[in-house]
Amino acid sequence: MRTITIKPTAITHNLNQVKKRAPHSKVLAMVKSNAYGHGVAAVLPALTQADGIGVATLIEALEARQLGWNKTIGLVEGAFTADEWQQAIDHEVSCVIHHVPQLEWALDNVPPAASATRVVWLKYNTGMNRLGFNAEGVIAAAKHLHAAGYQLILTTHFANADDITHPLNAVQIQRFKDMLATLKETVSNDVKGSLCNSAGVVNFSEHHYDWVRPGIILYGSAPVIDKSAQELDLQPAMSFSAQIIALQTVSANDAIGYSSRWIAQKDTETALVSIGYGDGYPRVVSEDAYVSVIDNTNNRSYPCAVLGRVAMDMIVIDVSAVPDNTSLLDSKVILWGDAPHVDEVAAHAHTISYELLCRLSMRPKRVQA
Known part of the structure; x- marks a missing residue:
């Protein structure tokens, strides 16, 4: 049976690791893309100690509200239309504002004073060059929004926070620091700051500011290139498993698979x-890729190499090193979890754990540990 097992206790543990690293910051826990493939419904109860959650689309925000989340929801790409801006007001969603149309919707339709939508995350492009105003645009937008009664959180996004040695990090940090100081001086001393994603939480402890925005770290994957999940005391929140459905001996010089x-x-x-x-x-996946086979007879775990091309519905593994491997039919196989870790599998596939977790299909059965 194909099974995805979610461990809410691991997510709570990982959240606590974030809070230990950023004790003076509020936490906006990212649950976009169906909580990085883990399932929003399964994840939200494990995040009750977070100060808010972050989502990418209004549909995700509405799902969280329907599931009973009554704290802050941050729409990290903001509203896509004027109608979505109104829906954000209706459902008490706080939005990022990163370009002029969003600014105009906010100024043309100011929410009630007590609305959560009165808090806006003003996006500053410090070097990622995706979303955000330039320096002049941020200052102008901040002045207009403050005059209209909005509370502001200046935010930006690192391009290379996973690599602490990358020179752009220092540039982005300084630009953000200078802009926040400028806004506090020229707009309002109440302007807040949010700089750090998961990697920033780990690598830049002096720059956590008022809000941190952890994502992949909550799910037990290492967000930086020089430390493993184990070194960061993270627990994998997902175990992905299947079963052995057939056994055979492949003769020397025979090939396997497509x-x-x-x-x-x-x-x-x-x-x-x-x-x-x-x-x-x-x-x-590379020739280093492996899975863990749980032998039914002794409940021991054995690493077994993946052989040949992965097919749509099947993989072949080498069980030669498993004692009495003729009894392995129906044995459980761990694709990722404690071992191999999803970070290892991602490395074998020349990608990142985010992609593997987010692209899981709906075919595997989902359960909670």
Whole structure:
């Protein structure tokens, strides 16, 4: 059976690691893209100690409200239309404002004084060059918004926070610091700041400001390139598993799977596992990729290499090193979880854990530990 097991206790643990690293900041926990593939409904109860959640679309915000989330919701790309801005007001959603049309909607339709939408996240482009006003635009927008009665949180996004040595980090930090000081001096001393994502929480402890915005770190994946999840005391929030559905011996010089990519150098004991790219396991992985097989007879875990090309519904693994491998039918196979960690699988697929988690299909059964 294909199964995705979510561990809410791990998410709470990881949130507490963020709070320990940023004890003086509020936490906007990112649950966009269905909580990075973990499922918003499963994740929200584990985030009760967060000060708010962040989403990418209004549909995600409305789902969280329907599930009973009554704290801050930050719409991190803002409203896409004037109608969405009105819906944000109706549902007490706080929005990012990153370009002129959004600014105009906010000035033309000011929410009631007590509305959560009166708090806006003003996006400053400090070097990522995606969303955000330039320096002149931020100052002008801040003045207009403050005059209209809005409370402001200056925000930006790192381009390279995962690599603490990258020179653009210092540039972005200084630009943000200078702009926040300017807005406090020229607009209002009540302007707040939000600079750090998951990687920033780890790498830039002196620059956490009023709000931090953790995402992938909450789900147990390392957000920086020089430390593992284990070194950061993170727990994987998801275990992805399947079962062995067939066993066979592949003779020396025979090939396995599409493209005949893997050729046996000797007679090899193999197992067929009921998982593939149709479920979200990556189609192309390196020869270092492995899974963990849980032997039914002794409940021990054995690392087993993935052989050849991953198919839509199946993978083949080498079970030669498992004692009495003839009894492995129906045994559980861990694709990622404690071992291998999703970060390892991502490295074997030349991608990042975010992508693997977010592109999981709906075919695997979902349960909570």
